[in-house]
Amino acid sequence: xxxxxxxxxxxxxxxxxxxxxxxxxxxxxxxxxxxxxxxxxxxxxxxxxxxxxxxxxxxxxxxxxxxxxxxxxxxxxxxxxxxxxxxxxxxxxxxxxxxxxxxxxxxxxxxxxxxxxxxxxxxxxxxxxxxxxxxxxxxxxxxxxxxxxxxxxxxxxxxxxxxxxxxxxxxxxxxxxxxxxxxxxxxxxxxxxxxxxxxxxxxxxxxxxxxxxxxxxxxxxxxxxxxxxxxxxxxxxxxxxxxxxxxxxxxxxxxxxxxxxxxxxxxxxxxxxxxxxxxxxxxxxxxxxxxxxxxxxxxxxxxxxxxxxxxxxxxxxxxxxxxxxxxxxxxxxxxxx
Amino acid sequence: xxxxxxxxxxxxxxxxxxxxxxxxxxxxxxxxxxxxxxxxxxxxxxxxxxxxxxxxxxxxxxxxxxxxxxxxxxxxxxxxxxxxxxxxxxxxxxxxxxxxxxxxxxxxxxxxxxxxxxxxxxxxxxxxxxxxxxxxxxxxxxxxxxxxxxxxxxxxxxxxxxxxxxxxxxxxxxxxxxxxxxxxxxxxxxxxxxxxxxxxxxxxxxxxxxxxxxxxxxxxxxxxxxxxxxxxxxxxxxxxxxxxxxxxxxx
Numbered sequence: 001x002x003x004x005x006x007x008x009x010x011x012x013x014x015x016x017x018x019x020x021x022x023x024x025x026x027x028x029x030x031x032x033x034x035x036x037x038x039x040x041x042x043x044x045x046x047x048x049x050x051x052x053x054x055x056x057x058x059x060x061x062x063x064x065x066x067x068x069x070x071x072x073x074x075x076x077x078x079x080x081x082x083x084x085x086x087x088x089x090x091x092x093x094x095x096x097x098x099x100x101x102x103x104x105x106x107x108x109x110x111x112x113x114x115x116x117x118x119x120x121x122x123x124x125x126x127x128x129x130x131x132x133x134x135x136x137x138x139x140x141x142x143x144x145x146x147x148x149x150x151x152x153x154x155x156x157x158x159x160x161x162x163x164x165x166x167x168x169x170x171x172x173x174x175x176x177x178x179x180x181x182x183x184x185x186x187x188x189x190x191x192x193x194x195x196x197x198x199x200x201x202x203x204x205x206x207x208x209x210x211x212x213x214x215x216x217x218x219x220x221x222x223x224x225x226x227x228x229x230x231x232x233x234x235x236x237x238x239x240x241x242x243x244x245x246x247x248x249x250x251x252x253x254x255x256x257x258x259x260x261x262x263x264x265x266x267x268x269x270x271x272x273x274x275x276x277x278x279x280x281x282x283x284x285x286x287x288x289x290x291x292x293x294x295x296x297x298x299x300x301x302x303x304x305x306x307x308x309x310x311x312x313x314x315x316x317x318x319x320x321x322x323x324x325x326x327x328x329x330x331x332x333x334x335x336x337x
Numbered sequence: 338x339x340x341x342x343x344x345x346x347x348x349x350x351x352x353x354x355x356x357x358x359x360x361x362x363x364x365x366x367x368x369x370x371x372x373x374x375x376x377x378x379x380x381x382x383x384x385x386x387x388x389x390x391x392x393x394x395x396x397x398x399x400x401x402x403x404x405x406x407x408x409x410x411x412x413x414x415x416x417x418x419x420x421x422x423x424x425x426x427x428x429x430x431x432x433x434x435x436x437x438x439x440x441x442x443x444x445x446x447x448x449x450x451x452x453x454x455x456x457x458x459x460x461x462x463x464x465x466x467x468x469x470x471x472x473x474x475x476x477x478x479x480x481x482x483x484x485x486x487x488x489x490x491x492x493x494x495x496x497x498x499x500x501x502x503x504x505x506x507x508x509x510x511x512x513x514x515x516x517x518x519x520x521x522x523x524x525x526x527x528x529x530x531x532x533x534x535x536x537x538x539x540x541x542x543x544x545x546x547x548x549x550x551x552x553x554x555x556x557x558x559x560x561x562x563x564x565x566x567x568x569x570x571x572x573x574x575x576x577x578x579x580x581x582x583x584x585x586x587x588x
Contacts (some may be wrong), residue, residue, distance in 0.1 A: 083427070219443060222435065227420055230422070232407070233414070235439040236438070281425065281426045
């Protein structure tokens with residue numbers, strides 16, 4: 001019952017933060033005018049405000065909400081699958097795989113590629129490339145995790161993967177056009193505004209599909225907490241579950257990375273905040289809590305990013321480590337005890 | 338009851354133990370003894386269904402193990418493994434509740450009936466006072482009892498345990514073994530475990546399986562003493578086996 005109450009509080013926080021994200025932005029628009037625009041009206045003398053609120057803030061709020069949810073869920077799946085409290089999409093190098101995919105598209109191919117008669121352009125190509133990169137790294141990690149028994153070794157492998165992909169990206173940067181490098185750097189700063197109203201449906205569909213699949217894994221994840229053998233003995237089809245995990249984490253990491261750029265630490269920190277808040281190991285409460293906290297945290301980060309209030313924004317990738325790092329330190333110190 | 342017919346166990350092509358013909362009876366605690374590396378874990382893994390038999394049959398209640406579905410298997414055999422179970426925020430009652438997984442629905446939520454079975458299992462191993470504690474705060478002995486309760490909650494006719502007494506202090510070893518013996522007798526389950534605590538196994542268990550020189554000899558302590566099997570197994574410098582009292586003297 002207590003857990004239910006806490007989940008309800010998180011929902012309330014989510015509603016408040018979502019509204020706040022629409023009301024406040026890098027440009028000052030009076031609250032009553034925002035309300036008027038949301039109700040379908042226009043503010044006299046400020047035709048641009050409608051555009052800012054409806055085409056800017058609302059999609060940005062939804063993007064932040066879904067990205068936070070997706071990254072938190074991803075972190076939870078990885079931490080349980082690898083039985084490693086420090087696992088997360090960025091530390092294990094999964095998002096660096098997605099980065100590499102994006103880099104190849106933006107830097108090497110200049111944004112388009114054709115396979116036979118089929119031409120993939122723009123964002124769809126970026127998503128497909130990010131997905132391929134993320135899935136490749138995830139598959140590699142799954143294979144290695146059977147050999148590497150130690151938790152630390154797996155993390156080190158993730159760090160090495162990040163280095164290798166990093167150096168390949170550097171190399172691509174070196175030979176790319178100025179425009180390519182510029183768009184890659186901007187993408188790399190992380191930005192919830194980059195989805196926009198026209199790409200929002202694709203982004204929503206992909207992330208909601210991934211999140212729905214994650215919910216299907218709740219029971220197997222509980223059993224996996226005890227380890228593969230115990231889980232198998234409890235009737236869980238380990239092979240099938242691992243494939244699903246591969247697909248879901250790959251899809252969620254790739255979608256968020258491709259659309260919003262690499263956003264570190266949320267995936268790693270949010271599941272711990274959920275455990276701390278609810279004090280439970282069961283995924284049927286932990287997963288909704290992780291989703292809600294992830295969404296809240298991303299919305300809070302998005303609000304913080306508009307703090308300069310002069311029309312400019314702080315990149316998201318500057319803010320998330322400041323929130324994530326203390327959580328990680330807490331986990332490490334607690335482990336030591 | 339489990340029957341092994343011409344069973345060969347091993348990994349890949351390599352047979353570790355061949356042509357095993359033995360059976361395990363219901364309501365008994367049977368200890369598997371043998372030096373490291375003789376294949377104790379291989380037998381247990383095969384009986385648990387983690388490893389496929391290289392040849393021969395494992396019949397559980399008359400049904401061949403490899404032909405059972407994963408779900409049927411999870412309701413036939415439960416295990417307690419050597420790997421350490423460390424899960425942050427998991428309470429004893431949650432761990433024992435995991436044993437209900439084969440019976441719960443899509444999200445694994447426990448029903449009233451499941452909760453009653455969990456409470457009963459916790460009661461049976463005598464750790465009701467620890468039910469709300471998180472497992473990372475338990476001693477090794479308490480954790481082993483919690484895992485045993487998980488196996489009981491799984492309601493399988495057979496419980497397999499791989500060296501359940503390995504990391505325990507002396508008193509915990511004795512209490513865990515006595516607990517398993519009592520449970521086997523009270524519940525009618527087959528409890529089959531590997532152990533290096535030879536003297537306790539000799540004195541407490543209903544039957545012994547001794548693995549040596551690639552063969553398995555099974556029987557009660559008395560019958561294995563009579564046939565001289567135990568003496569051969571225990572034979573080493575500094576160990577004297579009292580064949581009447583079934584005790585060991587170390588000199």
